[in-house]
Amino acid sequence: MGRVTERRRVIRVRDGAVSARPDTLVAEEPLEIRLNGKPLAVTMRTPGDDFALAAGFLVAEGVLGAAEEVRNIAYCAGARDDGGNTYNVVDVRLAPGVPVPDITLERNVYTTSSCGLCGRASLDAVRTAARFDLGDGPPLRVGVDVLAALPDRLRAAQAVFERTGGLHAAGLFSPSGELLDVREDVGRHNAVDKVVGRALREGRLPLSGTVLVVSGRASFELAQKAVTAGVPVLAAVSAPSSLAVDLAAETGLTLVGFLRGGSMNVYAGEERLLGADGAPLGGG
Numbered sequence: 001m002g003r004v005t006e007r008r009r010v011i012r013v014r015d016g017a018v019s020a021r022p023d024t025l026v027a028e029e030p031l032e033i034r035l036n037g038k039p040l041a042v043t044m045r046t047p048g049d050d051f052a053l054a055a056g057f058l059v060a061e062g063v064l065g066a067a068e069e070v071r072n073i074a075y076c077a078g079a080r081d082d083g084g085n086t087y088n089v090v091d092v093r094l095a096p097g098v099p100v101p102d103i104t105l106e107r108n109v110y111t112t113s114s115c116g117l118c119g120r121a122s123l124d125a126v127r128t129a130a131r132f133d134l135g136d137g138p139p140l141r142v143g144v145d146v147l148a149a150l151p152d153r154l155r156a157a158q159a160v161f162e163r164t165g166g167l168h169a170a171g172l173f174s175p176s177g178e179l180l181d182v183r184e185d186v187g188r189h190n191a192v193d194k195v196v197g198r199a200l201r202e203g204r205l206p207l208s209g210t211v212l213v214v215s216g217r218a219s220f221e222l223a224q225k226a227v228t229a230g231v232p233v234l235a236a237v238s239a240p241s242s243l244a245v246d247l248a249a250e251t252g253l254t255l256v257g258f259l260r261g262g263s264m265n266v267y268a269g270e271e272r273l274l275g276a277d278g279a280p281l282g283g284g
Contacts, residue, residue: 003027004048004184026167028186033057034076034091036100046167046185047087049194050075053185054090056197059205060225063094063101065131067203071095132206132230134252140232142211143274144281146177148262150213151237157182158215169215170195172207172231180210188216189225196229206230213237218257220244227251233272235259240267 010023032042033054045053051073058064076089094100154171157179167184170191174180183194192214199205211233212226218236220243226234227247234248235256245267248255254269266273271282 004046026186030088032089034089035063036093037091043187043190045187045190049183049198050087050090052183052194052197052201053190054092054193054197055200056193056195056225056229058092059196059200060193060228061101062129062131062228063098064200065205067201067205069095069098070201130227130230130251132208132228134208134227134230134232136206137208140175140209140272141274141280142175142233142272143278144264145276146175147211147235147256147259147264147273149177150211150235151215151259153177153179154182154213154215158184167191171213172199173211173213175209175211188214188219189221191215192222192225196225199229208232211235213259217241218244218255220247223247223253223255227253233269235264 004027006025006027007022008025010021012019012021027046028044029047030042031045031050031053033040035058041057043057054073055064055070064070071093073090073092075085075087076091077085150171150173153173154169157171158167158169167186168188168191169182169184171182172180172195181195181198183191183198185191185194192212195212199207207230210231212231213235214222215237217238218234218240220241222236223234223240223244224247233254233256237259238257240255240257245255247253248268252269254272255267256264257267258265266281271280273281275281
């Protein structure tokens with residue numbers, strides 16, 4: 001199994017003084033995800049939680065929606081020329097009766113740590129049909145004061161970031177602000193996949209009573225991952241994209257950007273957020 005961090009020599013310059021020292025860097029390695037033995041995608045990721053990453057990736061692809069749809073997930077032995085295991089190839093086997101997509105038409109089998117949609121073979125394949133309706137279940141309400149405190153709580157839980165400064169994070173919170181799970185990765189989409197995949201494997205989908213907070217921007221891809229996992233509120237410390245806002249409006253996702261300190265921009269779904277007076281921001 002690969003390490004989350006690695007050490008490299010660095011020349012450090014501080015106020016004119018030059019010194020050589022070891023530096024702690026976040027590890028980045030490729031992970032090939034196979035579905036029933038066939039290559040589906042390769043993503044650059046930080047090693048760790050690989051089974052959850054693969055499961056969460058397949059939730060976002062619309063392949064999985066429940067734990068019982070997975071027969072097993074395993075590393076593929078013999079991935080190296082000498083027959084050794086690199087722990088960089090994961091095979092997800094579906095349970096009997098679970099439909100297998102025609103993956104040859106969906107992917108060109110490579111994504112980067114910054115873009116999980118880069119391997120899409122066509123524009124028609126970008127949008128994934130969601131299994132879960134964000135309007136189902138009891139109405140979720142989150143106070144803006146609670147929401148404003150979540151980025152600091154997410155940052156405090158980023159153990160590897162404190163050592164490397166080079167990781168994104170995705171945190172899952174309750175409406176009261178309790179941290180339910182946090183995952184780190186060199187890729188923003190990978191961090192979300194790890195959170196969603198862990199929830200799938202534990203039988204907790206849909207994540208209808210949760211808030212997902214991400215350390216970077218809110219791209220269309222991250223909004224789609226939230227929707228396919230049944231997450232009703234997505235908040236990002238940076239900007240959303242126009243397509244992410246459009247998707248949020250179409251699906252009923254509450255989308256918050258520029259969540260920093262006591263300020264935030266609410267782009268969609270404001271009725272789930274409660275102001276200081278306890279009333280929904282949307283007046284509902």
